[in-house]
Amino acid sequence: MYENMVDVLIYLYENYMDGEGRPPADQSALEDELTQAGFTPTEIEKALLWLDELAAGVDVPQYHDHTLGSIRVYNESESSKLDVEARGLLLFLEQNGILDPVSRELVIDRLLAIDHALVTLDEVKWVVLLVLMNRPGREDAFSQMEDLVYNDEPVYLH
16 A cells, blocks of 8 residues: 555656556546555545646746746755755756756645655655646756656766
């Protein structure tokens, strides 16, 4: 039995969002499939809500007022959920052009929406991938991030 909402998101990405398969048209059929795959109803509900909130956040104007090249300062609650490694990864991705300021803010918002105290580096990578997939015009960045997620070796970007 899976206990993590992010596992549901990964399952959905790997089975439907990568362009290979099509999810059931009916949400209850999708929920049934996820339950049969071993996810709890609570985690399924959280994951679907998380995706809805991501889709709604893509066009929120508050994310569009960040200047390219500005330094992101994390508040106390963000720093407690996103440890130094997670924040370092976000900075690395931004410095290498994978994240722009808007995508960075969406990623931070979606990471904070995960309901456990500290997010892992793998969760950061998956959230970045999901955010980029939902950002038109960020296809190259998405492709680079997909390589980073699926390669066990560190990826050095030029």
